[in-house]
Amino acid sequence: MPYGICDLTANAGWVNVGTDHDTAALAVESVRRCWKAAGQGDYPQARRLLIAAGAGGSNG
Secondary structure, eight states: OEEEEEETTTTEEEEEEOOOSOHHHHHHHHHHHHIIIIIHHHOTTOOOOOOOOOOOGGGO
16 A cells, blocks of 8 residues: 655655555554655754645545
């Protein structure tokens, strides 16, 4: 199951593929992995994250 994250400021995306059937757990793990792999380095002064979670398409 793929889960995508879009960084609008950097015009970049991140896709995490997992096997967890719990969508919330997959979403949280995807954000955590994205932050550790790219976010911390790209935004070293950040103290907070703004997460806008959409539920469109077939997830709606």
